[in-house]
Amino acid sequence: MPEETDGTLLPWDKAMLLLADPPPPKQASIVSSHAGWYHIGPQPETPMDLHDRESDLTEEGDPLLGHALICKMMFVSGETGDVSPETTSMIEGIVQQQVMEMLKRATDLAARRGVRTISTDDLIFLIRHDKAKVSRLRTFLSWKDVRKSAKDSDEKGGGGADAGGVEDFDLAANDPTLGTAGPSVGTRNSKNKKAKIGLPWDVSSFYSEVVPEREDEEDEEEEEMNAATLQRLKQADERTKGMNAEEYLHFSECRQASFTFRKGKRFREWAGFGVVTDSKPNDDIVDILGFLTYEIVTLLTEEALKVKAAEDALKRDSGGDEEKRGRKRRREPGLFDPPEEARTPVGPKHIQEAYRRLQKPDLKSRYMHHIPKGNWQRPLKLI
Structure with missing residues (x-):
């Protein structure tokens, strides 16, 4: 005692x-x-253990924004290393913050229109300045309507031999290269033609008469979208041209990773429906949020890879740290020399720097910001 x-x-x-x-x-x-x-x-249990246990499981027991799912999305975006749970947890926090900010701003837009329920136009209006992303999202919604109309027509026609092909038709809704994806065999007909999604702030919506569009006509947004999509397709081709059948199958499965597929209830709770906004989302709202969250992970991964590449180049030019410099060989590597050190994946510091770069304000938004404004905080930028 x-x-x-x-x-x-x-x-x-x-x-x-x-x-x-x-x-x-x-x-x-x-x-x-x-x-x-x-x-x-x-x-x-640490907060990280509680966070992983609560956020990795849905009502069906499937992962939502867990470590494995985000690793798949980062693998498609170019990160082939074994990412740490700290990195994926930071990405998940960024994505959740962005989604909640989207819902908050969309609710404010709906209140200005005098309604309590947010619509798809409210979400698209938030990213209207990113023409390439808007065009990819409109293409995604167009092919979603094609799939829905094809399924409805087959159900009315009693199914048949081609019904199975439509059921198995998957548009890879969260695929960043969706803008150039063509229709499958089940949708290559004149009845299920891709419809163009119109927006209320388009110039064409100001007139009562609609000018018919030609099939070979493309607007500036589609051209900008095609340039960004072709660049991603080129990067994906460079990565997959050396893969065997098993590796490419894994790559294809990773491309199907989704934030919302079979996780509707858990995703609504995670996104803040009922807390951030009282609006009850429909399927289109959830699908758009799933598309945008995939885009956020892609942008963060691509920017983090650029940050890490610049860091590796700087270390290589400066000789690295003292410990590694003493272990380096003073001669050219021979045929039977052991392999060099494996490439390290991106870490939390790279994600943090990538997020800082993506939060950098545009030139238009920095006008007259040199004037002192007291205790003023810059609003969150949607990426």
Whole structure:
């Protein structure tokens, strides 16, 4: 029994008593001291453990925004290394913050229109300045209508031999190269032609008469979208041309990774429906958010890879740190020399720097910002 001074036990005396007679595991006590907090008894779960256990499982037991799912999306975007859970957790936090900000701004736009429910136009309006992304999203929605109309026509026609092909038809909704994806065999007919999605702020919507469009006519947004999509297709081709059948099958499965497929209820809770906004989302809202979240992960990964490439080039030019410099060979590598050190994946610092670069304001938004404004904080930029 520790000594008592004035009838009270000191913090370390209480710790000794708890060590001598520890409480049950589920009722582990926490003793406060002047230096901090000390956990007595079994080691409790860390916030990272609780976060992974709660966010990796849905009502069906499937992963939502867990480590494995984000690794698949990063693999498609170019990251082939074994990404740490800290990196994927940071990406998940960024994506969740972006989704909640989208819902908050979309709710404000709906309130300006005098309605309580957000629409697809409210979400598209938030990214209207990114013409390439808007064009890819409109193409995604167009092919979604094609699939829906094809399924409805087959159900009315009683199915048949081609019904299975339409059921198996998958547009890879979260594929970043969806803009150039063509229709499958089940949709190559005149009845299921891809419809163009119109927007209320387009110039064509100002007139009552609609000019018929030609099939060979492309607007500036489609040309800009095609340039970005062709660049991604070129990068994907460079990565997959050396793969065997098994590796390419894994790459194809990773391209099907989705934030919303069979995770509707869990995704709504994770996104903040009922907390950030009282609007009840329909299937189109959830699909658009799934498309945009995939785009966020892609942009973060691509920018983080650029940051890491610049860092590796700087280390290579400067000779690296002192420890690695002493182990480097002073001669050219020979035929039977052991392989060099494996490439390290992107880490939290690369994701943080990539997010900082993506949050950099545009030239238009920096006008007259040199004037002091007191305690002013720049609003969050949607990426």
